[in-house]
Amino acid sequence: MPVVVLAYHVDYWDYMGWKDPYGSSQWTVRQKAYVEAFNLDTMFTPQIVVQGRAHCQGNDQDALLSHINAASRFPAPSFQATFQRPTSECMQVTFTGTLRSKVDSQGVNVMVALYENGLVTDCPKGENKGRVLSNDFVVRKLEKLCNVKDISAKKNVSGTVSFPLWDTFHSSKCGVAVFVQNTSHQIFGLQNFQIPEYI
Template sequence: MLKNIFIAFIVFGSVLMVAFTNDFGKADNATADVIDASIYQPIVVLELFTSQGCSSCPSADLLLQEVKKEFMEEVFALSYHVDYWNYIGWNDPFSKAEYAEKQREYNIKFRNRSNYTPQLVVNGKEHFVGSRSSKMYDVITRYKNKKSMNLIGLTEITVDKKNVAFSYEVKGSISSKIIRTLLVLDERTTHVNRGENRNRTLQNSNVVVAEKSFLLEESQGSMEISIPQLVANSDKLNLIVLVENTNYDITAAAKQALVRPL
């Protein structure tokens, strides 16, 4: 009887030791994540939801371009042209329904009642009216001093007339993370004939013309994205790659100007 009790005591002690070791390991992992979050370079990803059919959008488009030039290293400028302004008579050539849906997902997160333009989203974490200059500089100052949870590096970038291919490496935890690849048109001038901006010539910059995402399962890999037909051979094109979590918080960003074949 005493022998059985002694054996049971040893078994119980072993189980406790295993449980303690597992919990300690989890604590180590959690600590590692905290350390990761404190060492990677700050990023400021500015996503502007805009439209050529919106009369209050050109000033926001211009402001985004200005801050991108002023903060070349820190700022990643993106313009998503939504399609819900097209009904008033001008079909924005850069607009896509999926960009309006992307904006809707952000506004569900922010508990905002509806989409609006120009809306500026910062690192997927907060939003404001994109033409507010003082607010723009305030968020850039705040976020360019905050360390990021991940770091992404791009290598082996190749470009042909139809596709862009590259390899990537992500540092930091990739648990429940998504990689988002974008092709961004540097600048395009459009004469608008109808709608709220009729008879105006608009200069649009940082225009997202293609986007592709998938769940990160490995910290290293390769990816390819197609160049859409609306991109002319003479257009300057940039590759921007983001890492985000499932709550749309952006945790890393990298960019590269593309040299395209003639």
């Protein structure tokens, strides 16, 4: 089973004297939703969440592999992606295809994450003082492509998302992941795309 890793950098450690340049309150809110879903007492890092259904300490390799092996198998969506760069500050991606899974009346959101690899950051303060931190699969932007309900697995779905880009954006370091999630942030299939060199 292919595994797509997405790293959401939280911002609740900023008080320790070093602000993670990729941290976001949006990702803190997302983790809080998992804390509630798993009936946890508190948030912690590093935490790994597998399909929104299981979690473990990020440095517990045995638990992580166990969760991945036990994870439900969902068909990957069959989207075709068209990338455009209408301006230097923006990238648009249009998706067309099927979810390959039936969606009931509860509905799901189709989400698109823009992530970046090869990030290196000096850490002058805080718990990691003096270290150089290397990070991959860092989610830089997350947008909702669409919400769907009451559709068959073969029904065509389409939509476009726009991502504002940052000064150091380079397509060779970035990728796009499309995933289907319900209101509890459980994941029901995903698809990964490399960004074309011309973008």
